[in-house]
Amino acid sequence: METGRVLPKIVADGWLNGDAPTAEQLKGKVIVVNAWFTTCPNCLTEAPSLVETHAAYRDRGVVFIGLTPDRADQLADVEEFLSKTGITWPNGYGAFESLIDLDAEYFPAAWVIGRDGKIVWNYDSPGDLADGIELALSQK
Secondary structure, three states, X not given: OOOOOEOOOOOOOEEEOOOOOOHHHHOOOEEEEEEOOOOOHHHHHHXXXXXXXXXXXXXXXXXXXXXXXXXXXXXXXHHHHHHHHOOOOOEXXXXXXXXXXXXXXXXXXXXXXXXXXXXXXXXXXXOOHHHHHHHHHHOO
């Protein structure tokens, strides 16, 4: 999904590493949404960098949310992926509808959402994920 658009409602069949984030919990926050799936080699390769970025920004109020199209019948694989990668933030599985709404064409994918609820950065934007987060944090 291109920058400037409002983050669509996030819907998943279930959640691991926490409950589904509510609109109230996300209001006014900088949010990173990461899309991945268990058999995606690039998702596995990217995970250590995501974990480092999460560690660098979680104390600054940045909320990370993971979404995977993997279904409930793949839950053991989803749990193994999260455990193996050290990903600790909430992850929605069976999030196919949300990923379609986000126009996720390739995986992994990520979007940074500013405090106003609009996408300020995605993988097609200049810079890396940290640059996108810094941009969002700098906006009032």
